[in-house]
Amino acid sequence: GRCLLMLEGHQASVSACTWSPDARRLLSGSNDKSLRVWDAESGRCLLTLEGHRAKVYACGWSPDGRRLLSGSGDKSLRLWDAENGRCLRTLEGHQAKVYACAWSPDGQRLLSGSNDNSLRVWDAENGHCLRTLEGHQDRVTACAWSLDGRRLLSGSRDNSLRVWDTESGRCLLVATLVGPGESATFDGDQQRVLWASAKAWRHLGWRVHDPAAGRLRILPAEFFGPLPTD
Structure with a gap:
């Protein structure tokens, strides 16, 4: 539990962070509208990425580590070169703040979630x-x-999780939760979903396919309770 490094440089709250695929660098996004790339060993800031016009709420590395993705309160996403910090492209279309973003496993597609409910x-x-x-x-x-890129997962302030088919965009499953959360991901075996909020976490099991119903089926929560404090 010892703190190894303290990385300082942002001028406002840090709202997002993630590791590079090779674990040699870190990426952070801040309410100061910027992103920073850090050396994971020394803690030195390698790059500062500026261009967003509002808070950065989400960020991610491409699977090959060559590009960065960010989502902002300015309703846009931006793609960046991870080596020189150059903005490669701005993606616009959402009608409100972008709170979440993710790369597909093959690095060919992107996923974003917004305050416009979509x-x-x-x-x-x-x-x-x-x-x-x-x-x-x-x-x-x-x-x-x-991991296979065939399904998408989303979590919302409407207290639900949804699983979607990537190709058709069809919603396969809706799981109603006890409260809103801030983070969701597939478990390693792809048979469970991990969901976390500021006050609790939940581990949901689900079957890939229910032949009788012809759709995905949610299983009971394995555990639910306060987040660990130590």
Whole structure:
């Protein structure tokens, strides 16, 4: 539990952070509208990425570590070169703040979630919006891809999780939760979903396919309770 490094440089709260695929660098996004790339060993700031016109709420590395993705309160996403910090492309289409973003496992597509209650799937090369996913009744605060890229996961302030088919955009599953959360991801075996909020966490099990119902089926929560404090 010892603190190894303290990375300082942002001028406002840090709202997002993530590791590079090779674990040699870190990426952070801040309310100061910037992102920073850090050396994970020395803690030195390698790059400062500026261009967003509002708070940065989400960020991520491409699977090959060559590009960065960010989502902001200015309603846009930006793609960046991870080596020189140059903005490669601005993705626009959401009608409100972008709270979540994620790369597909093959690095060819992007996923974003917004305060406009929708998700969007984007082409990572040309920035075109490929699909808009609608169904949530409140802001989308979390999103993720399955490891095989065939399914999408979203979490919302409407107290629900949704699983979507990537190709058709069809909603496969809606799981109602006890409260809103801020983070959602698939478990390693892709049979469970991990969901976390500021006050609690939940581990949900679900079957890939229910032949009788012809759709995904949610299983009971394995555990639910306060977040660990130590």
